[in-house]
Amino acid sequence: MLKTVRVPEPLAPLFEQAQSYVSAYFADRSFEPERARIEIAGQRYVLVRAGALSVEFHELMQRLYGSVDESHAVAHGLLFDLAHAMGMADAGTFAGRMEVTDPIARMSAGPVHFAYAGWAFVDISAESKPSPNDDFYLLYDHPYSFESDSWLAAGKSSPHAVCVMNSGYSSGWCEHAFGVPLVAAEILCRAKGDDTCRFIMASPSRIEERIRAYVSDHPEHAGRVAGYEVESFLTKRTDAQLLRSNLELQRREQLGRELNARLVEALPGGVVEVGRDGAIRSANAEAMRILGLSYDVLTQRVISDFESETIFEDGRPATVEDYPVAKALATGEAQAAVTLGVRRPGKPEVSWAVYRAVAMRDPATQEVTGAVVTLLDITDRKRFEDKLRQTQKLESLGVLAGGIAHDFNNLLVTILGNATFAKSICGDDPRLTPLLEEIEIGAQRAAELTRQMLDYSGEGKMKVSPLDLPGAVREMARLLAALIPKQVELHYQFQEGLPPVDVDATQIRQVLMNLITNAAESLGERAGRVVIGIEQRFVTESELFGCQHDGCKPGNFVVLSVKDDGDGMSEQTRGKVFDPFFTTKFQGRGLGMAAVLGIVRGHHGAIRIDSALGVGTEVRLFLPAREAAVTPPTSSVRGTVLVVDDDVGVLGVARRVLSAHGYRVLTAGNGVEGVACFERNRAEVRLVLMDMTMPQMNGVDALHRIRQLDPAVPVLLSSGYGASAAVHSSQFTGILVKPYGFAELLAAVQRSLGEAPFER
Known part of the structure; x- marks a missing residue:
């Protein structure tokens, strides 16, 4: 009984x-598999995945050739020729092994082999008339064709018949069996929506005639017999070869363009191409970043994300005519390197780059058609040079100030000592006593000035003791209340539960007086606010890079910030702030910020000033935090929670709520800081509260780094993106969805730690 093929009864x-x-x-x-061998009846076989020789092969040709029609023609030609040759070879092998000579007998193994090899089930119609001459006609269906199945499994359809390998293999087998040239065409195909895959096989000279006759005999299929193709084995038209050659040339040119584009993207500097009118045609990612550009999908143009000011190294504004690209377009000549800075509106920072430009010309007319601009970002180098120059200047001034103060103190000893001794000799002489007292007062003021000079040089005497910094700030604010204008409001943002800092209390009070007074006076007669913040957190190397310090290393610092919304400072003013005796006021108060810098350096800390005209000023002091002993949590201290979030407001809420309920809180502003803080404090941290979306390193990447350090520590995800959080939820201990109140925050923390609810 036949199971692998269906044929007319006489052929059974x-x-x-x-x-x-x-x-x-x-x-x-x-x-x-250990020998990479599959053998059937002593013949070596190879398994090939069906999709790779059908729908995926067509998709590959589409990507390579671009044109749908040409890629389809190439794919059909290659697959048909390959399958036709395989069919002829297999037919010869089986005819020899079966020792048969009758053409029908020689053909009979083909459909059965087809079924066992997984190609298709063959259903031969009774209308078929196979014969070893030009009258050969075979009508057959492939209800389970591997090629149609692959297209349908991929969820794709085709306007053309797709079972080209079935056509090629079956026609190749029969051509060998009957000894006459044969070709098969698929007239119906499931991949283009038909009920079955139907084929007609005939002599190449009569195949079209056979198809027309079938349509005439079966008018119900007339509308469906379309999109078929008749392939001929190993014969291609000359024009097709030429077209394919042209397409190959186009493909190579396209690959060359893509390679050039990838090389331009991989360059360490920016590359911009502009047209004759100066409009940007293209720019690589580095140029986009440096110049603040983006691609507008609607207009399909490169546009600027912000208006900017361009300056020379000496601070002079640079006009468009000064740009190297403008000169290259105007003169047609290559332009030498020029260093220019770009400043965004309201931002004090300047992005520096070295620009070069070369004109592009039409090969035929030699007319200038545009220009290529290269730019190399040197912002970090400029910052380093400025920092090095400022450091060297301050060091030189510090040495000078220390030497002057030392020698001046010796002179003051003579003046003050003799004045006081003279007072003791002359008694209450009304003529001499007032004069000697004025000498004494002047000498004491000079001594105060020399003390400030020694503070600036870092050689001042320090008496270190624990100091409650928030308390000292409030005390200094009360003492300065009479000097601060009434329209200035003081606001405090203190992290709760801060330990004392080991500092010289007198020197730190002097620093506080300078900073608060400067902030208040920057407002002038206007109403405004001064915000004083104190927190303890991990400070990274990148944050320290923008500070003035003497060799500070990343670590835990107590950060004191004084921020105002006053007039702010220009970049030139900001560069002189730490110069001795520099002031923007009508009358200065001694060394001012120079003394503040010396005191901070004497405490092995750092200081940073951020300011812009019309925006205000923020001064941040970084004082080394006390190294706390690691102790197990007690009933009053429930353990340490590390909160990682780039939003200052979120950090403040989490710190206040958790500190008020017995937790010690560490904070970090992004994933990099969070991982570094955890690594430093992992013996104490019981829980990490992690934001999902942060600069430098997102929450998922930070989680993986923390898991490498401690696979068991609970990490609670805090996110305002519901879908994003759901995707990564299995990687975290739990999810705390923003926005949340203090009750939800406490409950999530307690669940993650397996604690009982906190009783208020």
């Missing part, structure tokens, strides 16, 4: 013999 006996033979043939098989 021959096909039953073929089925018996092929069945025994495939039963004799062995799989030896």
